[in-house]
Amino acid sequence: MAEFTGNNLTCIRGERVVFAKLTFAIGEGEVLYLRGPNGSGKSTLLRLMAGLLRPVGGQILWNGESTLENAKTYRDLLHYIGHQDAIKTVLTVEENLTFWAEMSGVDPAKRSVGEALENFSLSHLASLPARFLSSGQRKRLNLARICASPAPLWLLDEPANSLDKASVGVLRSAITAHQEKGGLVAVATHEELSPESNVLNISEFTNNMKAPKENVA
Amino acid sequence: MNVFWKVFTSLIQREIRLAIRHGADSMMVVMFFVLVVVLFPLGVGPEPGILTRISAGVIWVAALLSAMLSMDRLFQTDFEDGSLDLLILTPQPLELLVLAKTIAHWLTTGLPLIIISPLLALLLNMETSGYGVLLAALALGTPTLSLIGTIGAALILGARRSGFLLSLLILPLFIPTLIFGVSAVDAALIDLPSKPQLLVLGGLLLASFALCPWASAAALRQAAE
Numbered sequence: 001m002a003e004f005t006g007n008n009l010t011c012i013r014g015e016r017v018v019f020a021k022l023t024f025a026i027g028e029g030e031v032l033y034l035r036g037p038n039g040s041g042k043s044t045l046l047r048l049m050a051g052l053l054r055p056v057g058g059q060i061l062w063n064g065e066s067t068l069e070n071a072k073t074y075r076d077l078l079h080y081i082g083h084q085d086a087i088k089t090v091l092t093v094e095e096n097l098t099f100w101a102e103m104s105g106v107d108p109a110k111r112s113v114g115e116a117l118e119n120f121s122l123s124h125l126a127s128l129p130a131r132f133l134s135s136g137q138r139k140r141l142n143l144a145r146i147c148a149s150p151a152p153l154w155l156l157d158e159p160a161n162s163l164d165k166a167s168v169g170v171l172r173s174a175i176t177a178h179q180e181k182g183g184l185v186a187v188a189t190h191e192e193l194s195p196e197s198n199v200l201n202i203s204e205f206t207n208n209m210k211a212p213k214e215n216v217a
Numbered sequence: 218m219n220v221f222w223k224v225f226t227s228l229i230q231r232e233i234r235l236a237i238r239h240g241a242d243s244m245m246v247v248m249f250f251v252l253v254v255v256l257f258p259l260g261v262g263p264e265p266g267i268l269t270r271i272s273a274g275v276i277w278v279a280a281l282l283s284a285m286l287s288m289d290r291l292f293q294t295d296f297e298d299g300s301l302d303l304l305i306l307t308p309q310p311l312e313l314l315v316l317a318k319t320i321a322h323w324l325t326t327g328l329p330l331i332i333i334s335p336l337l338a339l340l341l342n343m344e345t346s347g348y349g350v351l352l353a354a355l356a357l358g359t360p361t362l363s364l365i366g367t368i369g370a371a372l373i374l375g376a377r378r379s380g381f382l383l384s385l386l387i388l389p390l391f392i393p394t395l396i397f398g399v400s401a402v403d404a405a406l407i408d409l410p411s412k413p414q415l416l417v418l419g420g421l422l423l424a425s426f427a428l429c430p431w432a433s434a435a436a437l438r439q440a441a442e
Contacts, residue, residue, distance in 0.1 A: 084299025090238035102227040
C-alpha cells in the first residue's frame with residue numbers, strides 16, 4: 001500500500017514565500033491535480049515533491065518515511081517530467097529514450113522502450129536525430145520516458161502542453177493504465193486527464209494579497 | 218554493483234557519442250592547443266636554443282588553456298536542456314555520474330592533446346630524451362585538470378559571462394599540476410631523475426579523483442535548486 005503525503009510544506013524562493021502550510025496526500029491509484037494561476041507555485045511544488053528543492057518547513061513522506069532521508073530509494077520510485085524536455089538533439093529518438101531507461105537502473109527485462117515509442121506514435125521516427133522533431137513530438141518523446149521504465153510515482157509538470165488531441169488521449173490512457181496498476185500521479189495541468197480527481201488548489205496556500213483563510217492560519 | 222557499472226558505462230557511452238556527433242568541439246580544443254604553441258616561436262623568435270629551453274613550459278601552459286576552453290560546456294548543456302535535473306533524480310549517486318562525465322570529457326579532449334603533444338615538442342625543438350616523460354606527465358596531469366575543472370564547470374552554472382568566471386576559478390587550482398608537470402620534463406632534459414615529480418603528479422591525480430566528484434556533485438545539486 002503506497003502512500004505519498006506532504007505535511008505543512010513551506011517553500012521560500014528568492015525571499016518570497018511561495019506557499020505555506022501546504023498539505024497533500026496521494027493514495028494508491030490516485031491522481032492529484034495541482035491547480036492555480038500562473039506563478040502560483042505548481043512547478044515549485046512538483047520540484048519539491050521530486051526532491052530537487054528542499055522545503056523550508058514540513059516534510060514529504062513516502063509510506064510514512066521521509067523522502068529526503070531515504071533519497072536513494074525514493075528516487076528509484078519516481079518519474080519527473082519538467083518544462084524542459086532533456087532531449088539531446090544529435091542523438092536519435094531511440095537513443096535518447098534508451099539512455100534514460102538505462103539511467104533508471106531498471107532491469108533491462110522490465111524496460112519497454114519499443115512499446116513506449118509505439119504508444120506515443122514515435123516508432124517511425126526512432127532512428128531520426130531528435131533535432132528534426134517538432135515541439136509536440138519532443139514533448140511526446142519526453143513523455144515516452146515515463147512508460148519506458150516502470151516507476152510507481154509520476155510527477156508531471158504541464159504534460160499536455162503543445163500536444164494535439166490524439167496525443168492528449170494517449171497521455172490520458174497512459175495515466176489510466178498507470179492508475180490501474182496502483183500507480184500514483186501528481187500533475188499540474190489545465191486539461192482534464194482522468195474523470196475522478198483530487199484537486200489541490202495551490203492559491204489557497206499562497207498568502208500574497210489575499211487574506212489568509214482559516215485552514216491556513 | 219552491477220547496476221552501478223551499467224549506468225556508469227552507458228553515461229560514458231552517451232557522452233562520447235555526443236562528442237563524436239559534435240565532432241567540431243573536440244577538434245577545436247586540439248586546434249587551439251596547436252595554435253597557441255605555434256604562436257610562441259613567432260613571438261619569442263625562432264632561435265632553437267630558446268625554444269628548447271621553453272618547450273616544456275609552453276606545451277603545458279597551452280594544454281592548461283585548452284583543457285579550460287573545453288570545460289565550460291561540460292554541464293552547461295545538461296543544465297540548459299533539463300538533463301541535469303533528471304541525472305540528479307536517477308537512483309545512482311550523483312558523484313558517480315560526475316566521475317563518468319569527467320572520464321568521458323578526458324577521453325574526448327585530454328587524450329587527443331596527449332596524442333598530438335610529441336608533434337608539438339618536435340616543433341619546439343625539444344630534446345628527444347624529454348618526449349617519454351612529457352607523455353607520462355601529460356597522461357598523469359590532464360585527468361587532474363579535467364577533475365579539477367568539473368568543480369568550476371559545476372559552480373558557474375547559471376552565471377553570466379561564465380567562461381571568464383571559470384578561468385578565474387580554476388586556473389589557480391591548475392598551478393601545482395603545471396609546476397610539477399614542467400619540472401618533470403625539465404629534469405629529464407638535463408638527465409636528472411623525473412620520478413619524484415611524476416609521483417607528485419600521481420598524488421595530485423589521486424587526491425583530485427577522491428575529492429573533486431564530491432565537490433562538483435554538491436555544486437550541481439545547488440545549481441538545480
